[in-house]
Structure formats: C-alpha cells, structure tokens
Amino acid sequence: AQSVTQPDIHITVSEGASLELRCNYSYGATPYLFWYVQSPGQGLQLLLKYFSGDTLVQGIKGFEAEFKRSQSSFNLRKLSVHWSDAAEYFCAVGAANFGNEKLTFGTGTRLTIIP
C-alpha cells in the first residue's frame, strides 16, 4: 500500500527566506508524485508533478521539487517566499499505471510567513 509522510506539521518562515518542505513516500513501484497547495476554504491547486525523466521538476509560483529515489523523498523548495505563499501544502503519491486514479495524501504542512 502506498503512503506519504510529511514530517513537519507547521513551518514558519520569514518573507524572502528560502523554504523546503519535506515529503517521504512509500510505494512498491515507480510513483507519480505531486505537490498541491490549499488556501483556507479553497480546493487544492496543483503546484507540480513528477512522472518520469528529470528528477528536478519546476512548478508554478517559483516552486521546484526534487525526486530522490534512494531516499524515497520528493521535497518542495522555493528560493524566496512571499506572504501570499502562506497556505497548507500537501504531498501526494499516485499509482503509475493508467486506471488507478487514487491519490494518497500526506497530512499536510501549514506554512506561515512572517514579515
């Protein structure tokens, strides 16, 4: 069974500082990996995804993530955070075979930005 661990429940970062959100997954085959962001009262917005190929993927809003198979990790990074990045971030893993649309999510990391 697939699973996702986001070890940090809450992270506080100063505006302009760099950010790294951790994600570890467990899956028996090649995973599809995703990062979504959720603002209060909203649905989930896709930031980026990894299916195959280059292990460093670029997403929207200046975010990037690196897939490290040896560490079963898919950490999200941003060089310089903006106040508007304050939200909850979810890492998710999906099955890499067409026909299985079930995503397994981590518990989320809430990001607070201080001026």
Add this chain to the structure above:
Amino acid sequence: KAGVTQTPRYLIKTRGQQVTLSCSPISGHRSVSWYQQTPGQGLQFLFEYFSETQRNKGNFPGRFSGRQFSNSRSEMNVSTLELGDSALYLCASSGGITDTQYFGPGTRLTVL
C-alpha cells in the same frame, strides 16, 4: 477551459438526513474522483468513476455512494448522515495518460 465545479459550496444538514453533492469535471475529462477532508483524518479517497463505472473505492461505509453520468458529471450521495460526516468534500477530474487530477473548490458539509 473552465475548471472543476462543485455544487453546492456549502450545505447544512441534520443527523439522519441524506445529501447529494454534484461535480462537473473539466471538459473532456472522463475520470472523476471524490475525497473527504477532515481535520482529524486529512484527505481520504472515497471513490473514482470513469465512463460511468466505479473503478476504485476507498474504505468508507456503504452510506457513501456515487454515480457518473454519460456527460462525465458525477454525484455523490451520503445517506443517514452522522456528525462525523461533517467535512469538505472535494472532487477531482483527470483525463489522458498523465493522470493529473485537478480539484474543484469543494463542498463544505456541516451535519448538526
């Protein structure tokens, strides 16, 4: 292209009632998945429909059911509501081999 839409956005029901939530996927998407989000359990997969057939189901009781229509629109139904069913219900649609799921804004269900 319009995104995933969900109706209603907010709903208040009492215990024992039933409720139906609706989801319209992105045009051309044939797969619709439903998720429940609560503070205690996080995001949990309910079920997924493709071409009017349920392909995957999560670990939820039979009170939770769904269906998909020929135009790919989907509904989920919860019967005999319990207080613990209060949650944000999210619908996601996907299409094509990349399987990326795009989420709607959700329906906030409150059970009193």
